[in-house]
Amino acid sequence: MANQEDFKHNEIVTDTPQVETGNVASVSAVKRKLSARHVQLMAVAGAIGIGLFVGIGGVLAKAGPIALTLGYMFYGLCFIWPLTLHVGEMCAWLPIRGSLFGLATRLVDPALGFAMGIDLES
Numbered sequence: 001m002a003n004q005e006d007f008k009h010n011e012i013v014t015d016t017p018q019v020e021t022g023n024v025a026s027v028s029a030v031k032r033k034l035s036a037r038h039v040q041l042m043a044v045a046g047a048i049g050i051g052l053f054v055g056i057g058g059v060l061a062k063a064g065p066i067a068l069t070l071g072y073m074f075y076g077l078c079f080i081w082p083l084t085l086h087v088g089e090m091c092a093w094l095p096i097r098g099s100l101f102g103l104a105t106r107l108v109d110p111a112l113g114f115a116m117g118i119d120l121e122s
Contacts, residue, residue, distance in 0.1 A: 090103050105113025
């Protein structure tokens with residue numbers, strides 16, 4: 001059983017190197033914080049997802065289940081799967097803090113990263 005001395009030192013365990021600044025070690029860690037922009041984006045994404053789910057009903061009634069299934073398979077195999085593989089390759093080759101926006105800023109152009117929705121350079 002753990003005693004109180006085991007819980008005295010609250011250390012952040014990361015793979016990033018620590019930089020000594022005087023007698024305090026600073027660590028760049030990701031903070032768990034949602035801003036209003038993040039909440040609005042999740043709400044919009046949820047509304048779009050529900051709209052697409054409800055919109056499937058009309059296509060299902062007109063074309064049937066086979067056409068709908070083939071359409072989803074085509075879209076998934078031709079667009080979503082290659083995109084996921086490419087993003088995985090970029091993240092494995094260049095692991096940086098951030099997301100796809102940071103990769104676009106770093107690998108293509110800062111203007112593309114800004115146009116995708118966020119400017120990581122400022």
